[in-house]
Amino acid sequence: MKHTLEISGMRLLFDERLILSDVYMKIETGDTVGLLGRNGCGKTCLMRGVYGTLECEKSVIIDNISVYEAYKKPGLIRYLPQHHFIPKHLTLKRVFRDFAVDFERFTELFPVFQLRENTKIGHLSGGMHRLAELYVIIKSDTKFVLLDEPFTHISPVQIETIQSVIGEERPRKGFLITDHLFKRIQESCNRVYLLSNGKTHTVENDGDLKKLGYIMS
Amino acid sequence: MNFFKKIRLIFSFYNYFVWVSVFIDAACAYTLWQHGISVYKALFWLKLFSMGASFYLVNEYRKQEYFYFYNFGFSKKSLWIITLAFDLLLFFGLMILACQLR
Numbered sequence: 001m002k003h004t005l006e007i008s009g010m011r012l013l014f015d016e017r018l019i020l021s022d023v024y025m026k027i028e029t030g031d032t033v034g035l036l037g038r039n040g041c042g043k044t045c046l047m048r049g050v051y052g053t054l055e056c057e058k059s060v061i062i063d064n065i066s067v068y069e070a071y072k073k074p075g076l077i078r079y080l081p082q083h084h085f086i087p088k089h090l091t092l093k094r095v096f097r098d099f100a101v102d103f104e105r106f107t108e109l110f111p112v113f114q115l116r117e118n119t120k121i122g123h124l125s126g127g128m129h130r131l132a133e134l135y136v137i138i139k140s141d142t143k144f145v146l147l148d149e150p151f152t153h154i155s156p157v158q159i160e161t162i163q164s165v166i167g168e169e170r171p172r173k174g175f176l177i178t179d180h181l182f183k184r185i186q187e188s189c190n191r192v193y194l195l196s197n198g199k200t201h202t203v204e205n206d207g208d209l210k211k212l213g214y215i216m217s
Numbered sequence: 218m219n220f221f222k223k224i225r226l227i228f229s230f231y232n233y234f235v236w237v238s239v240f241i242d243a244a245c246a247y248t249l250w251q252h253g254i255s256v257y258k259a260l261f262w263l264k265l266f267s268m269g270a271s272f273y274l275v276n277e278y279r280k281q282e283y284f285y286f287y288n289f290g291f292s293k294k295s296l297w298i299i300t301l302a303f304d305l306l307l308f309f310g311l312m313i314l315a316c317q318l319r
Contacts, residue, residue: 051287053284053287069292071288071290071292072290073290074288074289074290078288079287081281081284083281085281085282085283085284085285086282086285087229087279087282089229089232090229098222098225098289099288137288140288
């Protein structure tokens, strides 16, 4: 079944500074949508606004139903923040059980985690920690996944594996991804938006990015 | 989400301050057992202060980890109301026990 997430009318002010003013995005099951933007332009605010953990004026519609605090319905949206978010005292086994994700399959893809089921998250390296949290969010049972700078701390070969996992999940989910490596976003996403001056602009090619001041050449 | 999973997740959150809390409860119960009901008011305020301190410290040093619980549909408010209510009940229970054992 195809699901639709539509975001519009988002408006956010911080100390009278307008962060978001004219945002429109549409994500459907099977989409991988990229969101680009300079540092501090409001990408994270946009994601948290959609997720419902940041209060702002907005219209978030999922399957024709308006949702204000989407996070309260994990079956609709899951969100990977740009920082580590899994409590350090939990074991990998416990985290995978909470998200109802198969740990065996994870170790097949990332053998470095073999026999580490009972390791506490706090004892993993930054990259392994990121990989585990990214994987559970992508694989968990939900309709839409918001990934805020998911590839930070992860090695290129593991990024490729993660991209293949996203590919596997695409028939069942819609993805919104932010990242500063715009080439990777352009290659892996079927639609790209650039957030600039609080507004979203559709990006087709490098020329659009140059015109909007995101790249120089 | 089933009931036991909810309890497990809430306990994971409670885990941030449960040991400090149990230590304070035990110290309060021992003091009440030693000195009687006259010290109860002071112990109650000490407990409230420790709960406020837990709230502040978790918000200050563990705020990023709220997203783990958001991903299961818990709001910050619901996490704190449930855990602090349980924590206070535990305190009252131990105080009553200390009074009866005296």
